[in-house]
Amino acid sequence: MSDIDDLIAQTPLELVLSHYGLPLPASGAREHRMKCVFNETCSDSKYGNLSVQMDAAKRLFCHVCETSSNLLGLLHGLEKHQPPTGGRLRGQEFKDAVAKLREINGLADDQPRKPSAQAAAAPKSDPKPVVKEANVPMIRHEKEAARELANLCDDLIVDVAEMSPDAGQYVRKREWLTPDQMTAWGVGWIPGNGRSLFRKNYLVYTHRNERGEVVSYSGRDLSFEAKWTKWLRDGKPEGKKPNKHRYVTGYKRGLELYGGHAGRMNEPYVQESLNEFGVVITEGQNEVLRMESLGVAAVGLGSNKATDHQVDKLVRFAKKAGGNRALLLPDCDEEGEAGFKELLWRLSEAGVQTRLGFTSNTHGGMMRGRQPEDLTDEQWATIRQTLSA
Structure with missing residues (x-):
């Protein structure tokens, strides 16, 4: 073959x-x-x-x-x-x-490109292949240790009664994060004797490429809030800013969109959401999961700023499946809104009809200092009504 x-x-x-x-x-x-x-x-x-x-x-x-x-x-x-x-x-x-x-498939472009007039007139040199970056699925990773983690998602604990106290408390505060949803998305807690770098007080999330293959995992530090408070109290010392999420070494998160795997298109709510809002864009994993629980199909950047690769994907998703429309749901803090202002500009420049679902100053300041994962059912109903007006 x-x-x-x-x-x-x-x-x-x-x-x-x-x-x-x-x-x-x-x-x-x-x-x-x-x-x-x-x-x-x-x-x-x-x-x-x-x-x-x-x-x-x-x-x-x-x-x-x-x-x-x-x-x-x-x-x-x-x-x-x-x-x-x-x-x-x-x-x-x-x-x-x-x-x-x-x-x-996200593979290298090995087809020759037609040269411009200037390039044709320039002295010839050895051609260099144009390589398209891609995250290697863990099941086909060159390192055996990474291949052995490909099915780590099958070992994650989704029952709060079996989690550590910190993990159980974290999940209980998010009533919308149900065992069924966690199982479907590959989210859960890994026991302390687990085969993962996330065994120390992390809630684990599975990351997939467009084909639905596992390309990485990330861990949400369950001690982040305490570390952040201490960092602020210490005067924000340089080089010691705590990270909310930890990713597997070598994973290029800027190449993927959390929730951007093809298998989601089989879910009835996804097409309904695309018809109503276009492509919905949030910042993190919890935002995507919370919006799903509200019947809204969102994808996450994994950051407050979109990379060039992510913008290209968002434009393609919007034009192919979202009626050339996008809806932004930012984290309503200074960094979050600054990043999504830039994204609003870039998507609009690409011809995508782009709207903001809310900001710190809309809806009576209801979302100021908050994130999409904090939305109550009633608050989303209010925002949704303004979007359809």
Whole structure:
């Protein structure tokens, strides 16, 4: 099997469909039916569904125009809205489809780029490959210790009665953080004898890439508030500012969006939320989880500032799945609002219709000094009403 065949086999159909903001296959389905991407008139026929097999080969066939291909052909149709020339991908069409498949998988762009007039006239030098950064899934990590942690999420404790006192207290204060939600998202406490660097007073969160693969874990320091108070009391000594979250060494969090994995598109509330608000953007993990409990599909930056990679993803998500709309829900402190002001500007410059859900000064100052995870059901209902006005 060639490298391209391997890549096709390893690419979930869900990842491709979510990239284009299309409905995902039913859970456990062996075949997926969708509108023909090669000929718009096919949808006028009751036989016009395109059938895509869910096995490794991912063969597809339109029962009207009779176009048959595989995942590369699907990508060609989604991009060009027509079948391959001569019925089969060849030459540049094939190269373009492969490049798109690699892009969706976050792999290096190994296709040559057309040089500009200035570049063509300049002295030639050895070409350098353009490398697209990506977090390696832990299951395929080069280090054995990292591979052994790939399924750490299966060991996390979600029952507060079995957690440490600090962890139990932290979860009980967040009634919306239920055992079912923690299990679904890979959130919980790891016992002190666990196989993790988070065994010392942390609540652990699982981080996934767009394909849904585990790429890292982070730990929320359950002693952070006490450390922060001491740091302030000591006059904010330089170099000793405590961190709220701890991440696995080597993880590039600026490449991912918490909650930005394709599998979420299977949840009914996600499409409803996208239709109502567009892509909802928050800062941290708890904000994403709290908004989910309110029926709102949000993604988190893991910081108060978005990286270039994250902005690119947010623009793509908004245009493909959110009706070209975004809703910002910042942490309402000085740093949080400053970071989201910049994000508001950048998304707007990219043509995304972007709104603020609230700030420190809206809604009578209700959110001043607070975060989205602090929202009560009633407060969100008030904010939601103003958004729909």
